[in-house]
Amino acid sequence: MNRVWVPPSPADARPFAPRAVFEAGLRNHHIANTAYPIAHTLTWAPYRVDAASAAAVAGRAWSGIDDLCLYVHIPFCETRCSFCEYAVVDREGLPAAAGYVDDLLREFDLYREVFGPEPRLLHGFDIGGGTPSVLPADEVARIVEKARSMFRFMPGSDISIETTPKIAAARPDKLAAFRRIGIDRISMGLQVVELDLLKALNRSGNAADCHRRAVENVRAADFRRLNLDLMYGFAGQDLEGWRATLRHAIGLDPEYITLYRMRYKLTRIAHHARHVGLGKVRAMTALACDMLADAGYAATPGKTTYSRIAGDAGTSAYLTRRVVEAMPYLGLGLGAQSFTHTTISYNTGAASKNLAAYRRAIARGSLPLQDLYDLPARQMMGKMCAVSFYFGEIDTGAFASKFGVALAHLFRGEIDFAIGEGLMDYTARTLRLTRAGSRSVNGVIALFYAPSIQQYLLESATDSRTATGDYRPQEMTSAHV
Ligand SMILES: C[S@@+](CC[C@H](N)C(=O)[O-])C[C@H]1O[C@@H](n2cnc3c(N)ncnc32)[C@H](O)[C@@H]1O
Numbered sequence: 001m002n003r004v005w006v007p008p009s010p011a012d013a014r015p016f017a018p019r020a021v022f023e024a025g026l027r028n029h030h031i032a033n034t035a036y037p038i039a040h041t042l043t044w045a046p047y048r049v050d051a052a053s054a055a056a057v058a059g060r061a062w063s064g065i066d067d068l069c070l071y072v073h074i075p076f077c078e079t080r081c082s083f084c085e086y087a088v089v090d091r092e093g094l095p096a097a098a099g100y101v102d103d104l105l106r107e108f109d110l111y112r113e114v115f116g117p118e119p120r121l122l123h124g125f126d127i128g129g130g131t132p133s134v135l136p137a138d139e140v141a142r143i144v145e146k147a148r149s150m151f152r153f154m155p156g157s158d159i160s161i162e163t164t165p166k167i168a169a170a171r172p173d174k175l176a177a178f179r180r181i182g183i184d185r186i187s188m189g190l191q192v193v194e195l196d197l198l199k200a201l202n203r204s205g206n207a208a209d210c211h212r213r214a215v216e217n218v219r220a221a222d223f224r225r226l227n228l229d230l231m232y233g234f235a236g237q238d239l240e241g242w243r244a245t246l247r248h249a250i251g252l253d254p255e256y257i258t259l260y261r262m263r264y265k266l267t268r269i270a271h272h273a274r275h276v277g278l279g280k281v282r283a284m285t286a287l288a289c290d291m292l293a294d295a296g297y298a299a300t301p302g303k304t305t306y307s308r309i310a311g312d313a314g315t316s317a318y319l320t321r322r323v324v325e326a327m328p329y330l331g332l333g334l335g336a337q338s339f340t341h342t343t344i345s346y347n348t349g350a351a352s353k354n355l356a357a358y359r360r361a362i363a364r365g366s367l368p369l370q371d372l373y374d375l376p377a378r379q380m381m382g383k384m385c386a387v388s389f390y391f392g393e394i395d396t397g398a399f400a401s402k403f404g405v406a407l408a409h410l411f412r413g414e415i416d417f418a419i420g421e422g423l424m425d426y427t428a429r430t431l432r433l434t435r436a437g438s439r440s441v442n443g444v445i446a447l448f449y450a451p452s453i454q455q456y457l458l459e460s461a462t463d464s465r466t467a468t469g470d471y472r473p474q475e476m477t478s479a480h481v
């Protein structure tokens with residue numbers, strides 16, 4: 001390990017009392033989650049690299065990284081759901097889709113120049129969005145071929161793609177083509193079953209009537225790894241509706257089910273957050289946990305992806321390596337996020353969701369970087385720990401090998417507090433949430449945030465910041481959670 005991190009800003013060198021941070025996380029439960037950092041234009045301002053130096057800093061950050069994951073963002077959807085937090089351009093953007101793939105392939109080439117001729121080892125590849133399956137199958141094939149030409153694929157790595165039920169139900173030919181080009185795993189957003197709620201969320205075309213056909217087509221295409229996304233924490237959703245959604249999803253017999261608690265920040269329904277309290281969210285989480293366990297789906301406390309396949313985490317290799325090891329990942333496409341050992345960057349379009357600036361950068365032959373942050377170790381630790389909570393646990397060996405210091409040493413006060421309160425405990429390999437800790441995950445996760453971000457929560461007396469703050473580009477794909 002030979003990594004050089006920038007020094008922390010004064011705001012990142014000041015510790016806060018664990019109990020106060022825990023309470024601030026709970027108070028801000030709508031934003032204290034895995035989407036770290038919460039307000040990067042504010043808290044990461046000292047680390048922002050100016051545009052003139054961004055390409056050189058990115059080049060340095062990627063040098064020596066031989067093992068990585070890949071994410072390609074396809075920002076197109078047939079309609080835009082009102083709850084969606086991702087970089088999506090809707091129907092009006094669809095005509096641009098063909099040219100977009102050309103741009104993506106050029107972006108691959110720009111990184112080939114950064115990486116040099118020796119192909120690096122890819123541990124997982126997610127094609128997410130948006131809805132990548134809106135693309136014609138041969139366009140998806142061009143992307144996969146390009147990745148194969150540029151990287152060596154690690155044995156055991158996989159390729160995962162996302163679809164909506166509507167497309168999966170209507171286009172069995174596309175699903176078969178995806179499988180033929182070597183895509184192993186498919187993830188589909190069911191979200192909820194209540195018709196009135198789907199309508200309110202601008203997602204009527206994806207109702208339960210097409211789910212069975214969608215799953216039949218997925219199986220006929222020979223996919224053996226199907227994930228279904230479900231969502232909860234909507235203002236207009238009650239426990240009975242949630243129970244019906246869970247029952248319906250279990251009845252479709254996917255290998256995996258991923259639960260997404262609604263994150264309101266910067267969505268079109270951000271103002272609904274104030275109607276959703278922690279009590280309601282906890283009741284919904286507990287119901288899901290019990291029903292899924294009864295149906296044979298396993299997950300450790302706090303983990304959001306449930307799997308009925310023993311020994312299979314259920315997530316794509318891309319996500320698993322990100323969560324467990326904080327493996328570097330390259331994100332290509334509009335608004336995509338990339339992560340090295342020392343930097344985090346967001347591609348152009350993350351905030352504006354506008355294709356024009358992304359396309360201009362590619363046409364100029366420049367990396368389409370909108371924001372690049374050269375971060376201190378403490379911020380990279382905050383990021384690694386926050387993302388680890390997708391699995392409800394932090395891998396202590398992976399942390400030590402990444403940062404050269406033991407988690408237990410660095411977070412002694414925080415871990416003592418969490419264990420003392422019965423919120424976390426150790427296994428041989430990890431520091432994990434207990435069942436009680438998973439009920440208070442928003443408080444526990446904040447214990448590991450860097451001080452400047454803890455301060456942001458501490459100064460926020462209520463949930464009022466939920467609807468404000470800066471953009472949150474692709475954090476996970478649903479091949480991702
Ligand atoms: C990028 S979307 C892709 C799935 C596909 N486009 C679909 O809608 O079926 C991945 C998943 O993110 C989840 N999601 C979208 N917006 C969210 C939000 N604001 N908070 C939490 N989860 C969200 C949904 O469950 C969705 O299925």
Ligand code: SF4
Nearest residue numbers: 077080081084129130
């Ligand atoms: S939830 Fe899926 S279909 Fe809806 S806007 Fe987001 S990415 Fe598109």
